[in-house]
Amino acid sequence: MTSALHATDLGKRYGRKWALSNCTLDIPTGHVVGLVGPNGAGKTTLLHLAVGLLTPDSGTINVLGEVPATSAEQLGHIGFVAQNTPVYEHLSIETHLAMGAALNPSWDAQLARRRMHDLALDPSQHAGDLSGGQRAQLALTLAIAKRPSLLLLDEPVAALDPLARREFLATLMEVVADNEVSVILSSHLVADLERVCDYLVVLAAARVQANGEIEDLLASHHRLVGTRRDLDSLPTSAHVVEVSHTERQTTVVVASDDPILDPTWSVEPLTLEDLVLAYMSQAEEQRRELVRTKGGAS
């Protein structure tokens, strides 16, 4: 089966700084994928590589089995909503839809019109007069009316108020329920991602820290709490994500497919937010360590 997104050792560099490096991913189709990480982690870079707005400096990326943006046909399968859901301020909604129809052979005019009707938007209205939520809905409509097999969204709800955010995600989920479409969306709002996604990619410090189906990630990650100790006693199959010590207590977040049977640890499940934060803080700790060993040079 073709992957929605397949990357091998993918990297992108701006000057001397790698915005994304050693990125290896194989995301199957049919998922709603959350791309989560702090600002500057490489989320936008990865999405821009996936739509062909950027070309890799190392490694390879395939989207739906093809190199991004190699043909008009390939691009026809991809819907993309860029950060801040850009639209043409001085053009009317009607003109946006007419442009969509002219540029996309697979354009579903009926779907586009129905969506504008459901949102009670007047087609003659200029996009510049729309609220943030309405503008995001217009951008989403333009992306889905071309009937894509893969929909990529870069922080689509970051600037929206809670109600507009909920409505946008509800619309997106209706689209997923109705069509065979895979979705990759970036966000730093873990609570939103937990509701709508079934697959997660954690990006931090330009690298993929963790990825997989959310259910599997939650089942394989544990928080261990016990009396203060070194970590030599952990089974070798356990990968330590994050460690913290107090005077008497040690807390460890581990990834392990095998259950932790050592009775001197109390084993607790992790929430998705805890899991994401554990990887993000570990990446940040490594960055600081690196800066310190370089003697404070940046």
Next chain:
Amino acid sequence: MNASSGVSPYQQIVQQVKSALRLGRLRVGDQLPTVKEVVGKIAINPNTVLKAYRELEHDGLVAARPGIGTFIVNSFDDTTYAAQRTLRRSLEVWIEKARRAGLDDESIEALFVDTFLFAPKEVVV
């Protein structure tokens, strides 16, 4: 949906349907909302709803009729409905007593849960 409950979203749907059946708010023959209706209302992943409906189907409580929808085909023992009314009434009386004794909401809930957990699990006849 309660994100902080630690119960997975699909389990929450299963529990809500079961509790609606137990309380008589859903009856045999009723149709569950379609997957699209649910996700369009509460913005969750369609697979979460599908998974919950499949589990309810596996438990023999609902049946999916392709192209039409998912329907309740079975309920828990209906004979408990009548008893539920009197039981609810005596619980209300008990809660009133607890309030008058100065217990706050948290204490009332804690006392109920604690008593429930340590009560004998079966009726001795």
